[in-house]
Amino acid sequence: MTGRQHGVRVRAPGKINLSLRVGPTRPDGYHALSTVFQAVSIAEEVVALPGEGLRLVVRNDEHGAVPTDASNLAIRAALALADHAEVPADVHLTVTKRVPVAGGMAGGSADAAATLVACDALWGTNLSRDELVEIGARLGADVPFCLLGQTAVGTGRGDELTPAMSKGEYHWALAVRNHGLSTPEVFATYDELGVRARWDAKREADIDLLLALRSGDPEAVGAALRNDLQHAAITLVPQLGEIIAVARRCGATGVVVSGSGPTVAALARNRHHALVIAAELTASGLVDAALTAVGPVPGARVVRGE
Ligand code: C5P
DSSP: OOOOSSOEEEEEEEEEEEEEEEEEEOTTSOEEEEEEEEEEEEEEEEEEEOOSSEEEEEESOTTOOSOOSTTOHHHHHHHHHHHHHTOOOOEEEEEEOOSOTTSSSOHHHHHHHHHHHHHHHHHTOOOOHHHHHHHHHHHOTTHHHHHHBSEEEEETTTTEEEEOOOOSOEEEEEEEOSSOOOHHHHHHHHHHHTOOOOHHHHHHTTHHHHHHHHHTOHHHHHHTOEETTHHHHHHHOTHHHHHHHHHHHTTOSEEEEOTTSSOEEEEESSHHHHHHHHHHHHHHTOOSEEEEEEEOOBOSEEEOOO
């Protein structure tokens, strides 16, 4: 086992929940989930350089919303890996944010996933993907999916993954708001709103979505998008309802709040249509930024010189 002399650059994707169904609260305080994730082309980048001690620089976080203390997920990931592999946590990390911060697209989890892969390569610890997934799951429920990427069904806390078949490319327009939402607050609001359907019935309901993904038809996938947390997110940020209406008027095949929000994801018929929706979202004045993305894409991986 030898570590690298030079740095390692890793990219890890953000995600959109094509479906997110929330079940009962579990003894550990988490909610049982049944979700379908798609990894998309907006990715976090982590560069790990050899160096003494653990240092972190965060780039592209214009609003200073990302903590740089011990609560930062990249720092926690590096420490967890060092602890597991019994090596010193010597690494200088640079995280470049591209996924909206606190946006419901797993940006923090992508930082953790990228850091695990980067430090594993830098330190020459050569853990298996399964070991990285196990360490990642302890850091956050979305970290395993950011490692796996592509399309997957998540159960348990959303961290027990089964890869799903998906044909073709899906083009998205994403409405981003600078003021993020706290995931625990959105789940708490969901609980307060008290809207419940039978959990066993809910879990079977994604068959339409999974069949649509296999057909590669954005109309069918758009019609099957859903998110149980959407009502809670709109309750906390009422403008999300207006943003959804704008995307619908532009002919999006489906529109959904991603995860706990506030990012709104609008599925387009093709790349050009995604650009048109993004332009209309920008013109609406309701969003701080409108992005486009395509999915599915692979999970956290080492990239060279790109
Ligand atoms: O795992 P992660 O740190 O991303 O979760 C943040 C918070 O979101 C949890 O502490 C919990 O309040 C809520 N959550 C939940 N059920 C899940 C996932 C997250 O209640 N399955």
